[in-house]
Amino acid sequence: MVSAALGLAVFGTATVATAEVKIRVQSVIPAKADEVFMLNDFANDVRALTNGEVNIEVLPAGAVVGVKETLDAVDKGLIEGGFAWTHYWSGKHPAAMLFGSPVAGAGVGIDNIAFLSWFQYGGGKELYDQLWDEMGMNVKGFMLQPVGPEALGWFKEPINSMDDFRKYRFRTPPGIPGQTYKDIGVASVAMGGGDILPALEKGTIDAAEWCCPKPDSVFGFQKVLKHYYLQGLHQVVVNADMYLNKDVYNKLTDNQKKALEVAANASLSKAISYRIYENGKALKDLVENHGVILHDTPADYFPAYMNAAKASLEKNAKENEFFAKVWQSQKDFAAIAVPFWAGAQASNAALGKAFADSVK
Template identity: 90%
Template sequence: MFSLKTLTVGAAALAMTATAAFAETVIRVQSVIPAQADEVTMLNEFAADVAALTGGSLKIEVLPAGAVVGVRETLDAVDSGLIEGGFAWTHYWSGKHPAAMLFGSPVAGAGVGIDNIAFVSWFQYGGGKELYDQLWDEMGVNVKGFMLQPVGPEALGWFKEPIASMDDFRKYRFRTPPGIPGQTYKDIGVASVAMGGGDILPALEKGTIDAAEWCCPKPDSVFGFQKVLKHYYLQGLHQVVVNADLYINGDVYDGLTDLEKKALEVAANASLSKAMSYRIYENGKALKDLTENHGVILHDTPEDYFSEYMTAAKAALETNAAENEFFAEVWQSQKDFAEIAVPFWAGAQTSNANLGRAYADSLK
């Protein structure tokens, strides 16, 4: 027979066990971009998936840029544990290690024809994930990373007047991304100016720059470039692939349950697909609005851009590979993957591109 005291103690122990079982972990993730950006929309969707998969035991709270630390301090803040998580493009941290560019923004498709879909194939099945996990050790940061949002190809950008050749292009002071993509523009004689997204429109209005790129029709229209510039070029090589990623402090990640870790992995894999699907439709709607309601004129990029930029990009990749062993290892992995996958994928995509172009031309 159990005494009342025994039953009471047992009930208390059971209640404590239940409370522990349903303990909630909150990971604060500071973004490097404003809350209204499409990337944050998809990050919140990822967070909802994680919460659903864990029954609410793991929740991700998204903080806007600058909420705790400055944008440039985001990764260091995650490393130190000042914030539990961060959200950015991994090429932002190329100053810590040049190979970060190969994961966040492999210039000109890593010089071997890798587009955003092929990049996901390399990451998931071609050895990329294992190298990505190694990147944080190479950087010397206590971080667990998750690729979430592969975007691309990014538009060449916005201009005051049409450009018919690289000679026309070189007349402009042009906002570019930092790191190798921006440096490659300098290498082909373009006056490349790196600056944050929020600074671009004011710089255009003041005349500090007179041409710019950011991303794609939807994000570009949110920044309002169409208010100043009307000539838009979709085809660019500088960021054929660009990934927005999640970073979690290593100690915080290690403290999660196996179920919670698996939920992050599953939700991240889902996000790789969902982000691309979301962007195709949103960019389509934005491009239609820009051309029909804002006087934006869509052009094809001059042919000589592709040969000049690709040649300079390959030279930059070779220089970095010669100077850094891990960079060389990652790039070799991408080249080995491309040798097998790109001939098939490029051939297949040619059919898709021609099919789509035929339909787009019929709409004109």
């Protein structure tokens, strides 16, 4: 009787055991990048939350397909997952920019923390899920890593005005943020991260932006350029995300899907926390040990870029119904949230600046 009961218990356990799911996620950036470090942290959380059932293996850029083919490869099932920034796929749909890097804070004063409020509680996530259907992609997306605000960029000489800025061939991100630079007379050149430093060394471009102090220092900008400007508008908000082939996602259990959701929400918070400290350490090192000179961005840059960004947003909203829908959602959110958040942030900024000035 006892042996029969044990047999039933063992049989019962065997029937509920879940097979391991392996998900290969190819990044669009090298393995040493901070974003990949945080992506691996997300993968560790998923593994722990699923008791080892779901294992995400992070592959570096180009491991299976080329960087530009990453999303298509996920759609077709050549790889189970991909990792990039949503605006990388603006060529497939202009609204991708409104999720990956809504230019100039979507033109309505949204910073990365306010963006998360819109995404999680203001209807943004539902629109994000709809984006992949609008693209015709067989993909389930997960927003993971807020990055902004990004620095204006690196220059070989100081720039004191927009006239100075317009003298340089400047690497920018693809899509509307880069196009907006062209609209204000800057020779904007879009290129992938791995091509930037060689292009600077060869003189193909004269100046460049990538991200923030830590990722920029990992790329090695300080080796070829010394003048660094932190304040920029092109990517005040930046968000990196992971894409799973939807057939792979649909085969997961409800608990495994919930684990991905919970780990993604945790990643949104952890990425911001990680960035603040890591960028602070990197900026200190750049200035103190690598001869980097930190400058304030010329005042005439801000109205020029903001006005051009708004014009570009309005143009795209007129031309694309889904773009208009997403942007209207962001504007409606901003009308409620930004007056409060901007006022609250003014106190934070004044407090921080007072301490930063004392450190100088």
